[in-house]
Amino acid sequence: MDIIELNCHVGVGPVVTGIALVTDDNFSARYDLDRIAGIFSRPQHKLAGQSYVDRIMVFNTAKGGVASAWMLHEMKSRGIAPKAILFNSVNPILAQGAALADMAMCDRFADGDVTQLIHSGDQVTVNPDIGLVTISRA
Amino acid sequence: MKLNLEEQAMLNGELGEPRRWAIEHMMRVGRFFDAPDFVEVTQAHIMADTESLGEAGVEFLEQIAAHSHNERQVRIPMITDPRGIDFCHYKRLKQTDLMASLEQRAIDAFEAMGILMTNTCINYQTIMPPVRGEHLAFGDTGVVIYCNSVLGAYSNFEGGPSSLAAGLTGRAPRYGLHLDQNRRATRRFRVDWEPRSLSDWGALGGIIGARSGSYWEVPVIEGITTQPGSDEMKHMGAAMASFGSVPLFHMVGITPEAPTLETVCDPCNLPAEVIEAAELEAFFARYGGKGEKLDVVVFSAPQLSLLEMQSLAELLDGNKLHPQTSLLAVTSPVVAADARRMGLVERIEGSGALVLEGMCFYQSYAREMGVANGWKRLMTNSVKLANIIGGYGYEPTLSNMENCVASAIAGEIV
Numbered sequence: 001m002d003i004i005e006l007n008c009h010v011g012v013g014p015v016v017t018g019i020a021l022v023t024d025d026n027f028s029a030r031y032d033l034d035r036i037a038g039i040f041s042r043p044q045h046k047l048a049g050q051s052y053v054d055r056i057m058v059f060n061t062a063k064g065g066v067a068s069a070w071m072l073h074e075m076k077s078r079g080i081a082p083k084a085i086l087f088n089s090v091n092p093i094l095a096q097g098a099a100l101a102d103m104a105m106c107d108r109f110a111d112g113d114v115t116q117l118i119h120s121g122d123q124v125t126v127n128p129d130i131g132l133v134t135i136s137r138a
Numbered sequence: 139m140k141l142n143l144e145e146q147a148m149l150n151g152e153l154g155e156p157r158r159w160a161i162e163h164m165m166r167v168g169r170f171f172d173a174p175d176f177v178e179v180t181q182a183h184i185m186a187d188t189e190s191l192g193e194a195g196v197e198f199l200e201q202i203a204a205h206s207h208n209e210r211q212v213r214i215p216m217i218t219d220p221r222g223i224d225f226c227h228y229k230r231l232k233q234t235d236l237m238a239s240l241e242q243r244a245i246d247a248f249e250a251m252g253i254l255m256t257n258t259c260i261n262y263q264t265i266m267p268p269v270r271g272e273h274l275a276f277g278d279t280g281v282v283i284y285c286n287s288v289l290g291a292y293s294n295f296e297g298g299p300s301s302l303a304a305g306l307t308g309r310a311p312r313y314g315l316h317l318d319q320n321r322r323a324t325r326r327f328r329v330d331w332e333p334r335s336l337s338d339w340g341a342l343g344g345i346i347g348a349r350s351g352s353y354w355e356v357p358v359i360e361g362i363t364t365q366p367g368s369d370e371m372k373h374m375g376a377a378m379a380s381f382g383s384v385p386l387f388h389m390v391g392i393t394p395e396a397p398t399l400e401t402v403c404d405p406c407n408l409p410a411e412v413i414e415a416a417e418l419e420a421f422f423a424r425y426g427g428k429g430e431k432l433d434v435v436v437f438s439a440p441q442l443s444l445l446e447m448q449s450l451a452e453l454l455d456g457n458k459l460h461p462q463t464s465l466l467a468v469t470s471p472v473v474a475a476d477a478r479r480m481g482l483v484e485r486i487e488g489s490g491a492l493v494l495e496g497m498c499f500y501q502s503y504a505r506e507m508g509v510a511n512g513w514k515r516l517m518t519n520s521v522k523l524a525n526i527i528g529g530y531g532y533e534p535t536l537s538n539m540e541n542c543v544a545s546a547i548a549g550e551i552v
Contacts, residue, residue: 009170010169010170011170012166012167012169012170028529030190030529031526031529032529042529061351061352061383062383063383065185065278065279065379065380065526066185066277066278066279066295066296066297066298067185067187067189067190067297067298067501068190068297069297069298069299069300070186070190070191070192070195070297070298070299071190071192073194073195073198073299074190074191074192074193074194074195077192077193077194078194089352089354091295091352091353091383092167092171092294092295092296092297092300092313092314092353093295093297095167095170095171096163096167096296096297096299096300097297097299099163099166099167099170099299099300100163100198100299105170
């Protein structure tokens, strides 16, 4: 088992561990998801048809309007939500949404493009308080 | 973050639980974006449609509203973005009683907090336009980009929870566009052609937004000689924010922070990227549909100004919509009242169209409305709406207002 540590900016939310689902695509809670089924629903999205439930999601950046700030909270209240979301760079709306939902979120990785550094299927621990993401790779 | 005595008292819960939650929420966001402290804000504007709030969000608002009067009241003037329901017309739109009931609960909670139900995304045209240098906590990306760019105010995109926190505390974390150093241009676009219609202005915004592609980019535009008005800037800004998450642009000689190019950037170190006229054509061409049956025309996102309502009335005068095509004109309660008094609503609705007030099409359970009414092919002059609505299962066509009306009369895209 390889252990890889990635430093990022201090984020929000609790320490969580889960399995990564990674894309170099972007993310909008409003337009990309079927939030009832817990899957990516927009046909053009690179993760279309895949479940995001309990995953450590990794995207390039955030898209979409201010409504997303409520949606992470709504998704988490029903237990159909990711465990954490990591970005290369996030906009204020998603960060505000993660703060309300108490969902782990980090961005600005020191070692480069996080969508390349983490692979789908990796076990990942996110520690937003100190800006540290730990990958356990078989 | 550095807190003053009052902010520390809020954090200690001495001013009640709502303000304790609010300051703690903003500290989390401020820490994320390296805010050194808070900045006092003078107005807040909240986006909280019930489709995005859900049951959990409404319960969250009700919990705050359940506190004592003094603890739950907002401290600064605070207004609302469009709601998801026009109570006069929701049954005709085939929205459900459950949606209306959730909406009413949210309204009751807002009113208990002292929030004014303006229900508008054109508050900068109709309610209280900010002045240059005013720090704000505004929601709705179209509102924020307009107020930052056209009026020279200072606001980040504030999602509903953060707007509410700002309303309860009178503060916002000092990061992003509250800081002058983040308002300098980072991208420079040269346009050697003139936008003619509101949809042209929107398309230009969409092109620049897509090329910029980040909240942290600030485009400056040069080369346009046509004088834009408020509606032109409204459509361009809303589209730019929608396509690129961009919260601020400058237009040389037009917007207040850019009297010259040199004021907002060092032109020697920021080469111009040319936007060709052919890009405008290509932008419209991506939204096809010519000759297809048309289900619904929507004028919304942003809500129509009084002048747009007048233009629409003139185009519809003496005409009837095709029986298989609906036309929705969405505006603010203030504009609707004026338009009704001036006879514009009667003229628009005389064609079979419907004027809706205080809502916005895409924040109003658009997917469910589409399914219930059998709407698939949607036509609009709003670049923002055309960009968004595909995600709700519609097939959008983009054109100017004249073509949209002509198509609604013909029942197919002309």
